[in-house]
Amino acid sequence: MFESVSTKLNDIFFKLGKSGTLNEKDIEKVLRDIRIALLEADVGFKVVKHITENIKEKSSSVELKSSVSPSQIILKITLEALTSALGSKVSELQLKSESIPVILLVGLNGSGKTTTTAKLALHLKNDGYAPILVAADIHRLAAVEQLNILGDSLGIKVYSPKQGNSAGQVVNDGLKYAAENDATCILIDTAGRFQIDDELMKELKEIYDIANPVETLLVLDSMAGQDAVNVAEKFANDIGFTGIILTKVVGDARGGAALSVVY
Ligand SMILES: Nc1nc2c(ncn2[C@@H]2O[C@H](COP(=O)(O)OP(=O)(O)OP(=O)(O)O)[C@@H](O)[C@H]2O)c(=O)[nH]1
Ligand SMILES: [Mg+2]
Numbered sequence: 001m002f003e004s005v006s007t008k009l010n011d012i013f014f015k016l017g018k019s020g021t022l023n024e025k026d027i028e029k030v031l032r033d034i035r036i037a038l039l040e041a042d043v044g045f046k047v048v049k050h051i052t053e054n055i056k057e058k059s060s061s062v063e064l065k066s067s068v069s070p071s072q073i074i075l076k077i078t079l080e081a082l083t084s085a086l087g088s089k090v091s092e093l094q095l096k097s098e099s100i101p102v103i104l105l106v107g108l109n110g111s112g113k114t115t116t117t118a119k120l121a122l123h124l125k126n127d128g129y130a131p132i133l134v135a136a137d138i139h140r141l142a143a144v145e146q147l148n149i150l151g152d153s154l155g156i157k158v159y160s161p162k163q164g165n166s167a168g169q170v171v172n173d174g175l176k177y178a179a180e181n182d183a184t185c186i187l188i189d190t191a192g193r194f195q196i197d198d199e200l201m202k203e204l205k206e207i208y209d210i211a212n213p214v215e216t217l218l219v220l221d222s223m224a225g226q227d228a229v230n231v232a233e234k235f236a237n238d239i240g241f242t243g244i245i246l247t248k249v250v251g252d253a254r255g256g257a258a259l260s261v262v263y
Contacts, residue, residue, distance in 0.1 A: 009078070009209055012037065016071035027059055030074060046231055047085060054081040088124035093240070094214055095185055097130075100178055102186045102211045106204055106239070107219035112247030115145060116219050117189040118150035122243075124185055125135035125156060132183035133158045134174030136167050136207055137191040147189050157181055168206040175211065187215070196231065201238045208239055216241040222249045234252070 013031045016026075031052050038048045056079045065102035095101040103120065105113045114137070121131040133151050142159050151158035159174035171188060178186045188211055193200040208216065216226055218241040221227040228246075233240055 005037055005043075008037035008040070009034065013071055013075050013078075016074065018038070022249065027056075027074070031056055032079060051081045051085050055082070062103070062245050084183075090113065091243075097214045099176070099212075100183055100186055101215075102175070102188060102213040102215045104188045104190065104208065104213040105219055105245075106209055106216060106241065107192055108196070108221070108224075110192050111192060111219045111224075112245075113137075113192060113219045114146050114189050116217075116245050116247060117187050118156075118234070120217075121151075121156050121187050122154050124187075125154065130182060130184045131156055132178040132181060132186050133172075134143045134178070134186060134188045134240060135160050136170050136174065136188050138165070138167050138170060139191045143189070143191070157183075167203050168210050171207050171210045195235045204239050215243060217243045217245050219245050219247060223245040231242060 008112065012030060012120050016030060019060055034055065035048055035052050038051065039045070040101065043051075055074070055077050058081070059074060062073055062077075095103075095104070105120075107113050117133060124131045133147055133156060135144040135145075135147040138161050148158050148160060157192065159170075159177040162168040162173070165173070167190070174188065190204060190207060191200070218232060219234050220231060222228065224231070232241075232244060
């Protein structure tokens with residue numbers, strides 16, 4: 001995962017390790033190389049700026065020139081800057097609710113909502129919950145079937161929409177079905193769009209108001225790179241979300257969405 005950026009950063013520090021002492025120019029060059037490696041990995045411009053400024057600031061406060069192994073120090077500083085950019089806080093799903101907690105999954109077409117709904121349900125089932133899935137993608141018949149197949153294979157019940165019902169009605173009925181079937185959490189799979197449009201947002205808002213979710217998770221395809229950031233901004237403004245799930249990270253050669261660099 002994220003091999004490309006990891007390899008590039010490794011190369012930078014490998015070369016640096018051989019150089020022994022470091023002058024201002026060397027440090028500038030290292031910073032430039034790190035900047036390029038991160039930008040090529042599709043890390044956002046602002047994030048790259050933040051990271052490299054952080055490295056620069058910390059580097060200037062240590063005596064690199066007289067140090068025995070300056071490359072080791074820069075490596076340590078870079079690692080700290082990357083870790084702090086990623087954030088070190090682990091936040092669990094918040095499933096405390098007076099009624100059965102609802103998790104709503106939203107996102108663009110093909111981002112992995114349906115697959116993630118099933119994966120998350122299995123995770124919760126293994127954690128001792130009794131999840132029920134609601135197939136609220138009324139636009140694609142195959143989506144309902146897809147969720148049913150996944151639910152069946154995991155031994156998790158799925159509420160399927162009745163023909164002609166709106167997404168809001170489906171969610172309403174799905175919540176009732178979940179209560180009747182002793183669910184302890186509900187996961188709602190929603191329809192995607194090729195791009196965000198008013199119709200999608202209207203439907204999602206309707207679902208949101210009925211479901212009153214404790215968690216709204218935005219599912220993003222990590223291959224989308226910087227586009228993912230734009231999508232997140234739009235969703236944040238329109239319906240808001242409490243968390244992001246990045247899918248397809250294994251296949252991501254650049255991996256700019258997350259900076260988990262392995263040294
Ligand atoms: N490699 C990989 N493939 C994934 C992952 N998540 C989803 N997929 C694949 O991506 C494709 C789309 O996934 P779905 O879960 O159907 O995506 P969706 O967001 O529900 O799509 P729509 O309902 O059409 O909007 C499927 O072929 C999945 O098998 C993942 O984490 N890794
Ligand atoms: Mg789907």
